Amino acid sequence: MTGAARKPYPVCPVAELPAGQRRIVTIEGKSIGVFNVDGRYFALRNRCPHRGAPLCEGQVVDFVTATKPYTWETQRPGEVIRCPWHSWEFDLTTGRSLCFPDTIRTTSYPAGASSAVESEKIDTYMVTDLQGMVVVWL
Amino acid sequence: MSRIPESSPPVATTVRWRAVDTDVHHQLRDISDLRPYLSRYDWQRLDEYGMPRNSNLYQANGGFRGARADCFGAGNNVDPRTRLDLFQEKLLDGCGIDAAILQGEYTPAVMALADIDFAASLCRALNDWTLAEWVGRDSRFRLALTIPIQDPALAVKEIHRLGGHPAVVAVYAVCGSPRLYGQRYYDPVYAACSDHGLAFALHFSNEGIGMNPAPTAGGHPSYYAETYLLRPQFYQAHLSSLLFEGTFEKFPQLKVALLESGFGWVPAFRWRADATWKSLRAQTPWVKRPPSEYIRKHVRFATQPFEDPEPAAALASVLDGMNADETLMFSSDFPHWDFDPPDAIARRLPAGIRDRVMFETALETYPKLSR
Ligand code: FES
Numbered sequence: 246m247t248g249a250a251r252k253p254y255p256v257c258p259v260a261e262l263p264a265g266q267r268r269i270v271t272i273e274g275k276s277i278g279v280f281n282v283d284g285r286y287f288a289l290r291n292r293c294p295h296r297g298a299p300l301c302e303g304q305v306v307d308f309v310t311a312t313k314p315y316t317w318e319t320q321r322p323g324e325v326i327r328c329p330w331h332s333w334e335f336d337l338t339t340g341r342s343l344c345f346p347d348t349i350r351t352t353s354y355p356a357g358a359s360s361a362v363e364s365e366k367i368d369t370y371m372v373t374d375l376q377g378m379v380v381v382w383l
Numbered sequence: 384m385s386r387i388p389e390s391s392p393p394v395a396t397t398v399r400w401r402a403v404d405t406d407v408h409h410q411l412r413d414i415s416d417l418r419p420y421l422s423r424y425d426w427q428r429l430d431e432y433g434m435p436r437n438s439n440l441y442q443a444n445g446g447f448r449g450a451r452a453d454c455f456g457a458g459n460n461v462d463p464r465t466r467l468d469l470f471q472e473k474l475l476d477g478c479g480i481d482a483a484i485l486q487g488e489y490t491p492a493v494m495a496l497a498d499i500d501f502a503a504s505l506c507r508a509l510n511d512w513t514l515a516e517w518v519g520r521d522s523r524f525r526l527a528l529t530i531p532i533q534d535p536a537l538a539v540k541e542i543h544r545l546g547g548h549p550a551v552v553a554v555y556a557v558c559g560s561p562r563l564y565g566q567r568y569y570d571p572v573y574a575a576c577s578d579h580g581l582a583f584a585l586h587f588s589n590e591g592i593g594m595n596p597a598p599t600a601g602g603h604p605s606y607y608a609e610t611y612l613l614r615p616q617f618y619q620a621h622l623s624s625l626l627f628e629g630t631f632e633k634f635p636q637l638k639v640a641l642l643e644s645g646f647g648w649v650p651a652f653r654w655r656a657d658a659t660w661k662s663l664r665a666q667t668p669w670v671k672r673p674p675s676e677y678i679r680k681h682v683r684f685a686t687q688p689f690e691d692p693e694p695a696a697a698l699a700s701v702l703d704g705m706n707a708d709e710t711l712m713f714s715s716d717f718p719h720w721d722f723d724p725p726d727a728i729a730r731r732l733p734a735g736i737r738d739r740v741m742f743e744t745a746l747e748t749y750p751k752l753s754r
Contacts, residue, residue: 309665314629315567317668332662344661 251382253375262286262379265323269301272383279372279381280305280337282323286372287337288381289326294342294367298330306334308343340367400738402725403745403752404480405685406586406642406714409517410464410488411509416516420508428501435492435505437592441607446720454718463718464488467517474717475523478725481742482523482752483717484552484584485513486642490529491557491588495595502531506541510551518550525752527555527584535568539575546579552749553582553640558617559589561596565624573634580750582683585621586642587614618644619652622682626656629669631677638748639682642714646684647692650704653678679706683748685714686740687723689731699733708736712745 254272256279262268267280269291276291278301291301304327307319326337334343371382411417414434418426446452447459454463454473463469474480489509496502506529518524528551530538538554545551554576562568564585576583590598590610597603598610598617618641624630631637656674664670670677684705692698705711713729716722729737746753 306665309668311669314633314669334665344664 253380253382256379256381259374259377259379267301272381277370277381279379282337286379288370288372289337289340290368293328293330293333295328295333296330298328300326300328300335300367303327303329305337335367340369342366400481400742401479402481402713403742404474404483404715404717405640405712405745406486406687407470407474407483407717408464408488408719409470409485409513410462412465416512417508420511421504425501425504434489435496437492437495437589440591443607445611449720450718451720451722467520470717471521474715475521480523480725482525484525484527484749485517486527486555486584486586487513487529490555493529494532494557495589495593497593499531499534499537502533503537503541506531510541510545514548514550525550525552527553530554532556532572535571539571542572542575542579542581546575546581549751551581552751553584555584555586557586557588558621559592559595561594563624564621565626565628565630567628570633573630573637577634577636582638582640582749584640584642585618587617590617615645615648619648623656626674626677627667627670629667631681632669632671637681640685640712640748641682642685643687643716644684645688645690646705646711647690647701649684650701653704679709683710683712683744685712686728687714687716688721689723689728698731702733702736708739709744711740712748713741
């Protein structure tokens, strides 16, 4: 983390980004989605690595899973963003793809990993509540 | 306490495998072959009405009556499918086949019978007859069991009755079916296969027959050639069903062999299946891995009819795209007209995967083969 080098960019007053809501802002020429997931803030690059869709305009959904066939279980309410174009799912809180099992398991990429693998993770940014303002750090 | 014998028995020599043929088709000479294996009542019924026939939608097949014209004797009156001596001469000895898995020519019609109890009686008789008259006369034969799959409970009974027989290595089913094979209706069959270490061997036939849907998703084609060409589509439908219903999650030991499906389509199917899963995973969340991974682990394809890609160099990318070293098994389809001999197929394969395709993958897929 190179926190010292990062700069704060105010997005809006905290009251204007209630739980379950999002804002899309442009910072340093990058489109970024800022989300309030049940009181926690997350920010993601608004660009799907698949075909370049505005990812952060997709539906915010739960993670659907199953312990055995013909059962459906929802977990992690509101922590998944589903791309508006071809429905790839990403973990809002980490930027990781949920449809590439191998990358879900990995926490860091080996140097020189292929771009196909790198593309399965979206850039994420730190978001804080700074004196009543939602602030993204870039 | 057991005594150690003074001279130990000779260590079983490891078979030097050359080729396993995963798909050959034998037939009864006459219904009277079954008489010893049927109850008096069932025999009377068979004698009176004959073997069930599935209506031939096209009044045509390929070759001569669907088989190799060179395998009929003078007068063309003896069906080569009925001649064990011909299998020995032209296939086992002639081609150097160490083990050949019999998928009965009689099976499809029995699987299309609505009368499930009579179907079950015929299955029992056909399996017993094959074990006695074919496997019993040449130990190179193995059997894929004929089962009344139209009723899973009766099918399971037959699997349990014979699943422990050393020569029974698989269960045989045909693609024409009122339901797709991943649907839970068939789960008891896969449970029984798993209990006995039997592969589930799926082969075309019965499409458009009886209660089954048309031979193509678009309806009934006019000509046999079209159904021949279009076969991959119904294997794809069953494969998709097995993948998305989670059959391989439910039965982690299960192996499914797709026989005579062709294989050039497999790489493209895998790409498409994975792309579909990436987009729609949440609808069938029990499918934990990309479909291509289940295919690699659980699904096997047979070489015949071997597609000769154009340009020839394209074969390498097909083999690569289907992980052919893990998923492709030799088959000849003897004595059918579109027979592929093992030497010609082996020659087309890259040397590095030749043994895998000619016998090794079959030995893994049908674990009872090598026992
Ligand atoms: S562009 Fe996002 S899934 Fe295709």
